[in-house]
Amino acid sequence: MLNFFDTIILIFYFVILAIISLYGIHRYFLIFLYLKARKRIIKPKGYFKELPKVTIQLPIYNEKFVCERLINSVCQIDYPRDKLEIQVLDDSTDETQEILKRLVKKYQEEGINIKYFHRNNRKGYKAGALQQGLIKAEGDFIAVFDADFIVPKDFLLKTIHYFTDEKIGLVQTRWGHINRNYSLLTRLQAILLDGHFIVEHIARAYNNLFFNFNGTAGIWRKKTLLQAGGWDGSTLAEDLDISFRTQLLGWKFVYLPHYVVYAELPIDITSFKVQQYRWAKGGVQTAKKMLGIVLNSKIPLKQKLESFFHLTANFSFPLMLILTIITFPAAIIRYGLNLKHILMVDVPLFFFSAFSFFLFYFITQKDITPHWKKEIKYIIMAMSLGVALAVNNSVAVFEALLNLNSEFVRTPKYGIVKEKKELKEVYRLNFKNSIHYLETVFTFYLVIGIIAVLFQKVYLTIPFLLFFPIGYFYLTLLPNLNKLKKFFVNYLRTKVVAINEVFHRD
Numbered sequence: 295m296l297n298f299f300d301t302i303i304l305i306f307y308f309v310i311l312a313i314i315s316l317y318g319i320h321r322y323f324l325i326f327l328y329l330k331a332r333k334r335i336i337k338p339k340g341y342f343k344e345l346p347k348v349t350i351q352l353p354i355y356n357e358k359f360v361c362e363r364l365i366n367s368v369c370q371i372d373y374p375r376d377k378l379e380i381q382v383l384d385d386s387t388d389e390t391q392e393i394l395k396r397l398v399k400k401y402q403e404e405g406i407n408i409k410y411f412h413r414n415n416r417k418g419y420k421a422g423a424l425q426q427g428l429i430k431a432e433g434d435f436i437a438v439f440d441a442d443f444i445v446p447k448d449f450l451l452k453t454i455h456y457f458t459d460e461k462i463g464l465v466q467t468r469w470g471h472i473n474r475n476y477s478l479l480t481r482l483q484a485i486l487l488d489g490h491f492i493v494e495h496i497a498r499a500y501n502n503l504f505f506n507f508n509g510t511a512g513i514w515r516k517k518t519l520l521q522a523g524g525w526d527g528s529t530l531a532e533d534l535d536i537s538f539r540t541q542l543l544g545w546k547f548v549y550l551p552h553y554v555v556y557a558e559l560p561i562d563i564t565s566f567k568v569q570q571y572r573w574a575k576g577g578v579q580t581a582k583k584m585l586g587i588v589l590n591s592k593i594p595l596k597q598k599l600e601s602f603f604h605l606t607a608n609f610s611f612p613l614m615l616i617l618t619i620i621t622f623p624a625a626i627i628r629y630g631l632n633l634k635h636i637l638m639v640d641v642p643l644f645f646f647s648a649f650s651f652f653l654f655y656f657i658t659q660k661d662i663t664p665h666w667k668k669e670i671k672y673i674i675m676a677m678s679l680g681v682a683l684a685v686n687n688s689v690a691v692f693e694a695l696l697n698l699n700s701e702f703v704r705t706p707k708y709g710i711v712k713e714k715k716e717l718k719e720v721y722r723l724n725f726k727n728s729i730h731y732l733e734t735v736f737t738f739y740l741v742i743g744i745i746a747v748l749f750q751k752v753y754l755t756i757p758f759l760l761f762f763p764i765g766y767f768y769l770t771l772l773p774n775l776n777k778l779k780k781f782f783v784n785y786l787r788t789k790v791v792a793i794n795e796v797f798h799r800d
Contacts, residue, residue, distance in 0.1 A: 300627045307624040310617050315646035317610055320603045322650050324497040325657060331500035332661065336548060340458035348450055348513070349379040349433030353423045355416070357441035358390045359709040360558065365397045367445040369406050378450075379432045380408040383423040385416050418527025419702035420509075425525040431516060440510040442558040442707040444472065449555065453513050456548045463518030463545030464537075466495070467511045470554040473561065473711040478675070480559045483566060485655055485669065485676040487559075492551060492658045499549035503600045504541045509533035511555040518545050529583060530702055531576025538584045538601070542591055558707045563769060567686050567729070569705040574608045574687040578694035581605040611687040618684060618736065618762055622743030625755045644758065651677050675764070682765030685733050730770065737766040 350368055354361055368380055380401075384394050391412065398410040411427060418425065428436065435457060439445055446452075453465045468491045474484045491508075498505035507514075509532070519525070522539040529535050541547065560566045588601045655676060659669040693700060740763035747755060 303620050303623050304627060306616065307620050310613050310620075311647060314610060314613055314617070317603065317607065318646040318648075318650035321654050322646075324493055325650075325654060327497035327501045327503075328493045328657070331496055334500050335552070336456075336500075336550070338455035338458055341455045342458060345374060345377050345454065346435060346457070347377045347379070347433040348373065348435045348437060348454065349381060349427075349431040349516075350437045350439065350445075351381045351383055351424055351427045351431070352439055352441070353383045353385075353420045353427075354390065354394065354441045355385045355420075355704050356388045356390050357386070357704075357707065358388060358393055360442045360707045361390055361393055362397060363709060364439065364441050364443060364445070365394070365401070365408075367443075368439065369401045369404075369408065370447055371445060371450060372447045373450045375405060375407065378407060380406065381427045381431065382408065382410045383427045384410065384412045385419075385423055386412075416702070418525070419530075419532075421525040421527035421532035424532070425527075428516070428519060428524055434516050435513055436516050436519065437513040438510055439555075440557070443510055444556050446555060450513070452553055453550070457515055459546075461544075461546045462548055463515050463540050464507055464547045465513050465550065466499075466505075466507055466547060467550050467553045467555050468492075468495075469508065469511060470556040471559050472556045473558055476559070476561055476711060478672075479563060479566060480561060481672050482676040482679050483559045485659065485672055486680065488662060489655050489658045492662060493654055495549050496551055498600065498604075499547060503597055504538060504604065505547060505549065506537040506604075507533045507547075511557070515545075518543075521545075529576050529579035530572050530700075531580050534577060534580045535583065538580070538588060538605075542588065542593070558709070558711065560705050561708065561710055562706075565706050567683070567769075568703050570683055571686055571690045572703060572705075574611065575690035575694045575700065577605070577608045578691050581608075582694065608687065608691055611684050612691055614681060614684040615688045618681070618740070621759065621762065622740070622747060625747050625759065626750050648677070648758065648761070651680070675768075678761045678765035679768060680765070681761055682733070682769045685736060686729050686769075689729055733766060734770045737763065737770045740766055 350371075352364060352368065354364075357364075365382070371378070382394055382398055384391060386394070395410060398408050401408045411423075411430075413423065413426065416422065424438065435454065437450065437453075449467075453467065456462050456465045469487060471480065471484045471487070473480050475481065495505055497503070518540050519536070521543060522536060525532055526535055537547075560569055585602065585605050588605070589598055591598075652673060655673045656670070659673060660666045663669055744756070744759060744763060747759060
């Protein structure tokens, strides 16, 4: 017999698991669509007899460590010079300005059509800079690259000919990761992003479902952007917003999973959380803006359903946060349930929720990584890290729902790709310390929860429950690992010196 309080906890527990399972079922659907389409290769409808003029836009804000690498790669691109314009859209307030001015002058003297634009404000943030450049753009097609990308020489020649089909509004390429093996954090990020760029994008793009421009490493038809009203800075996910607005107008997107453009992943946990926070908040802002329009449009039902799950995916983070709180009490309350009950209830819910995520990332790594068996342990850790983002991203979700404005905080990049290379200078991010404190509280709560479950001898739940504290430990301890390391090194050095002094004295 359960008391009222226990009953309420179990109701919440199963309702939340059921909702999360719906998103798990959707993930199985994406996997099915991916497996059906993964061997397809989309080729251009034709080839331009005369190459069209292209404008490459480079939105930059305080990127002194990587901006030179970007400019150098773009200026070496293989395309007729009279058909190419490069716009450096600089909102920087630091020495990045001088670096960019020097580089632009250098390449202008070499005969390259590269222009420097600087704004004294960040109105509309990245979207505002892109829109200002769009109005002045000479090209009929607009390629966009963020500051941490390295543009391949053949990028335009590999993408431009898809626009011989007049219905194509965007060609998106896949992200690669130049510093994938830099650290455990970059490995985990690579796995999370690979799932998006392999399974999600291929499933959607090759099955006539809406998918999104990723903000960079893509090329637009200028007419498409103008017809949709241009870039809009009202959300922090301007790329997701413009994607849905243009596809609702009937424009088609092309995704090229076999063509990879490499970029740099955040190398510190704070930068990673800032990026995830911005993506989550921007995603919810876009959902508020576009979901009603999508559901009331005349597009096919399958596109509406897929767009619903796509736009509402970030709402799973508050659900995960509540689940984190009540999972341990629920496990203890349910102590003593027979095996039949567990097989009928827990196993199906686990299959539709947690296992769908594992299969999602497992298939991704198996298809793109030669030594995929070595990635399995990282997949499990990546899933745990995803669970631990619940606090960070839930704050972002609630801020978006409450219309609380926040700055577009860029993700710092340092031009560091080699393992064990340390930072000489670190950007100081104005990020919410309260989130870190709350995550620390959750870490201690989860440790106590594991201990309580062990005392109750509910051993069958331990493997599942460990997903929660491992991820939180990583998020809360990682920012302090270097400090702890230096402390212990200095402590040991002090002890060694003291021992040597005693030894020589004797």
